[in-house]
Amino acid sequence: MSKTIAAKFLRNEGMEVFNGNELLIKGALETAGGVHLLTGYPGSPVSAFFDVIAACAPLFRERGIEGRISNNEAHSVAAVNGSQMAPLRAMAVMKSVGLHVASDALALGNLAGPHPDGGAVIVVGDDPWSESTQVPADSRFLFRHLFVPVIEPSTPQEVKDYVGAAFELSRAGGLYLGYVITTMLADGGGTITCGPNHYPLANAAHPIDLDTFSLDLENRVLLPPRTGRREVSFADRYERLGEAVRRLGLNRLIEVPGSDELLLVTSGLAFQYVQQALEDLGLDGRIPVLKLAVTWPLDRRDIEPLLQRFRHVVVVEERRAFIEEQISQFALGLAQNGADRVARVWGKQFPGSTPGFRATLGLNVSMVTERLGRLLRVIDSPLAVEASERIESELRFHDQTAREKLSIPLRTPTFCPGCPHRDSADVLLQIKEQFTDEAYMRKHHGCGAVDLVFHGDTGCYTMLMFEPNTPLMH
Numbered sequence: 001m002s003k004t005i006a007a008k009f010l011r012n013e014g015m016e017v018f019n020g021n022e023l024l025i026k027g028a029l030e031t032a033g034g035v036h037l038l039t040g041y042p043g044s045p046v047s048a049f050f051d052v053i054a055a056c057a058p059l060f061r062e063r064g065i066e067g068r069i070s071n072n073e074a075h076s077v078a079a080v081n082g083s084q085m086a087p088l089r090a091m092a093v094m095k096s097v098g099l100h101v102a103s104d105a106l107a108l109g110n111l112a113g114p115h116p117d118g119g120a121v122i123v124v125g126d127d128p129w130s131e132s133t134q135v136p137a138d139s140r141f142l143f144r145h146l147f148v149p150v151i152e153p154s155t156p157q158e159v160k161d162y163v164g165a166a167f168e169l170s171r172a173g174g175l176y177l178g179y180v181i182t183t184m185l186a187d188g189g190g191t192i193t194c195g196p197n198h199y200p201l202a203n204a205a206h207p208i209d210l211d212t213f214s215l216d217l218e219n220r221v222l223l224p225p226r227t228g229r230r231e232v233s234f235a236d237r238y239e240r241l242g243e244a245v246r247r248l249g250l251n252r253l254i255e256v257p258g259s260d261e262l263l264l265v266t267s268g269l270a271f272q273y274v275q276q277a278l279e280d281l282g283l284d285g286r287i288p289v290l291k292l293a294v295t296w297p298l299d300r301r302d303i304e305p306l307l308q309r310f311r312h313v314v315v316v317e318e319r320r321a322f323i324e325e326q327i328s329q330f331a332l333g334l335a336q337n338g339a340d341r342v343a344r345v346w347g348k349q350f351p352g353s354t355p356g357f358r359a360t361l362g363l364n365v366s367m368v369t370e371r372l373g374r375l376l377r378v379i380d381s382p383l384a385v386e387a388s389e390r391i392e393s394e395l396r397f398h399d400q401t402a403r404e405k406l407s408i409p410l411r412t413p414t415f416c417p418g419c420p421h422r423d424s425a426d427v428l429l430q431i432k433e434q435f436t437d438e439a440y441m442r443k444h445h446g447c448g449a450v451d452l453v454f455h456g457d458t459g460c461y462t463m464l465m466f467e468p469n470t471p472l473m474h
Helices: 020-030 048-055 057-063 073-083 096-112 139-145 156-173 183-187 226-232 234-248 270-280 300-309 323-336 365-378 382-386 388-403 420-435 438-445 460-465
Strands: 015-019 037-040 089-095 119-126 177-182 189-193 252-254 262-267 289-292 294-296 312-316 344-346
Touching (some): 015 020, 020 048, 020 183, 020 189, 037 048, 048 057, 073 089, 073 119, 096 119, 096 139, 096 226, 119 139, 119 156, 119 183, 139 177, 139 294, 156 177, 156 189, 156 234, 177 183, 262 270, 262 323, 270 289, 270 365, 300 323, 312 323, 323 344, 365 382, 365 388, 382 388, 420 438, 420 460
Parallel strands (some): 037 089, 089 119, 119 177, 262 289, 262 312, 312 344
Antiparallel strands (some): 252 289
16 A cells, blocks of 8 residues: 555654645544545645545545545535435535535535534635636635635644544534635645544445435425524534534634733634734734634634723734624624723724725735734834834835836746646637638538637636637637
């Protein structure tokens, strides 16, 4: 086996280097009880996940793990739904736009809930900078719309570890878990600590019989009035989810004893940006940070005490105000109920006319450092005086680099090496050449020349507009 699969996937301890897509597989292999089904549909930034499945095929065959590409994202979630008739764990992986395709199946699956001894995790690769995605997306909002809790890793270690945590939360809460990984973590990677693999006892080599008479039709076959009863059950399921989040210690406060002025709240890759920004400003260890793993639903019992302790709560997150919106709702509730002290919540907007963290595209360390430096000055924080030289230096550097004008040719998107669209595009070019040839059309079809415009579905087909295939779309 060690000769046919990368040894790092078999490591039970020690340090090893993985990229993000590999870590999703390693996380599934380390999940307690094993994962029975790994499926989905490829799309950047999680396309390589399916290459890893292929690379691990000998191990999967030996252990009876089902790993396959589905025809589309909806089909993959339907397979996950089917698996939950039995005590099985299943994971579907797709890119952000694929979640739209899968949403109907996901809404039904999550409403019914996973098998009490199973678990369902839906991994979505988000592309904050829209570098390989046609339409901007923040999958957290769609997950919330479907009542699906959201977990977001911040580091390569968490990319692996949160797979097992997501399955545990799914089982504890009776909910599907939405797992959001962004481009930098999926395409990047790092050195992580390995744990032991766990393989499923029930598997393709040792199948189990499904007793159809024991199926919970009341909860699994949804139509009125069952639909309403299942919706009402979400409150209890979220309560159980919150208890599991606290038990696992997933959301953690990086405390600064005696500090009650400013709290930073962050999640995902933005957490790393915040850490680096604080170090660049000379404020590492000086400002408390609430690092969230599960970003929806937030538990008011965890958030409200912080809102009553701090003067300012600042949310640092990529794209739209997802976490900020929830915290603002808690703050509003406290104020309406006459709380003596409620923090002012900032994120996408700072006091006065000072803009906050942008809601479009992604963030980076420079952006976070610059915004935090200006915020400390705007709220007249004592830390702004303490770190004035570092803040001034960072702001000056930011302003200088912003004034630089560079003319760099943009890289044109193209099909991946070996992509079948390359061959099909060549055939389409030949068809168009023939159909616009008057003599050819008279001879073979008995009519004059016909101009054609080729277009396809969403996604990579759109790249037919670029050379050498430009004639296809004109």
